[in-house]
Amino acid sequence: MEKDFIEIINSYDFIPNKQKIIESINKPKDIYFRVNVIKDSEEKILRALKRYNIDYTKVDFIDGYYKLNLNNNQLIELSKTVEHLFGFIYIQEISSAISIDTLFKTIYDNISNKDNLVIVDLCASPGGKSILIADRLYRNNKKLFKNLVLISNDIGQRIENLLTNIIRLGLLNVIVTNCDARFFPKLNKNVDIVIADVPCSSESHIIDKMYYSSKKHPKFINRITNIQKDILLRAYSISNNYIIYSTCTFNLYENEEIVDNLLFKTKNVCILKPVLGKANFEKGVVKYNEITFNKELEKAVRIYPYQYNSGGIFFSILSKNDPYENLSNTISFANLIDIKELNEFFIVNNKVIFDNYLSHFGMDFNIVNDYIFFQKIKNKKDDNLTNLLKEDIYITLLKSYLKKEKGPLKVEAFGIKAFRYVKPINSFKITSNLLSIFSKYITKNYVSLKFDLNLLIDFLLRKKIELKSEYFEEIDIGSYPYVAVKFNDLVIGCALNYKDYIISEIPTGKANFLISALTKKS
């Protein structure tokens, strides 16, 4: 296996330092993470990590990223911390982060004055790049963030990871779709950015893939390049402006050659000069032995694993020269429709949500009013709606819903469940996800568990936790039946308030997952 890998790398003379890649084979890679400021403040989240003796260094060229400094006093692995499990941080290879951050820096001046933004991520699972582009907007332009429509697409079972991460990170601008990217339908709205982070031979992670051999590798590359070409051509067709193409592999066939093919087949597309700031990188390859690619490919970016002791990446930021179309007369196969116009949803009055639920947690009406709360109308007879339906209530920031007209698109999810309708008691229960999404806004009606993992496990096991100072750092509750529960000063969910004690409302499935992560030996 290792021999095969060395053989593959040794055949790539265009890599400036092949030897360093080979040397890095058995070396543990550095771990990088981003702080999810959509849920809570950077300062609070970093302070929380310090309590596990987790040590980190700020990455100086990319906002919100930190490199983990391993040390023997660390109480728990980063990926098993409550902060990771509840989406306050996202662990990501720095090369991946650089690609989307560079896209953002390169095009930001041209998009910053727009009223809204439509982004399609064609191969999105597990969601790292989708969530990062939303994070860049949130950090730089809250107004545009609120008017972002992010369509995150993937196929097959990988959709599950994508959905889990979107809920974990609390992203409310996303429509998740399930469609072969090669046939992703044209939308009836202009699409500003298409992300094509295509499936690839993943040479920068090849060492993890035991099924690779130098014999099978060329066959795999042959097969995958056809898919990559088609996905990029589709990205070009559905985009009205920017496209980013990326892989985590080194060979030229899956990288420069795919982009070169697009440049050859289309006339109105160019590669943008990437704004990388202080990040280290290599330029795309334009000439290698007897192969010559379009000179534009010099503006593509290559990052090798040895540059950051992390993953590697190839990416190229493309722009179509005749951007926005008047789409009213064109045939589109999927409609982005204002959700308020649809008879599939009942839009709940925000005042009802505020007065009955969220005002009790010290939230401001203006915050609540930014969101849309809706119920799915399952019974068509339910017209003339004035009150709440006996259905779950979802929360979203999206004003548009994606409806397929023709073609293969399947809309998997839209919005996050905020209130669960409980039939036997004929009332609504606040979900833990809702309170965790609003972590930074909750200033009242909460308890803060002591920093004790055994206590946390007892809480997750739904044991009664008596409201005594020995279990809590802070108790700020009245008679409202629900309380927000903080751990390490960050809201992880909801509990029922029985006056003398509380009982967790975190769903059993999630609680069991957390308990097993917290108790598993590393």
Ligand SMILES: C[S@@+](CC[C@H](N)C(=O)[O-])C[C@H]1O[C@@H](n2cnc3c(N)ncnc32)[C@H](O)[C@@H]1O
């Ligand atoms: C490199 S991964 C994407 C990683 C993701 N962009 C991130 O940053 O977290 C490639 C993804 O492409 C998906 N994929 C493979 N073939 C596809 C196709 N024909 N259409 C859509 N997605 C596809 C795979 O399921 C996989 O999740």
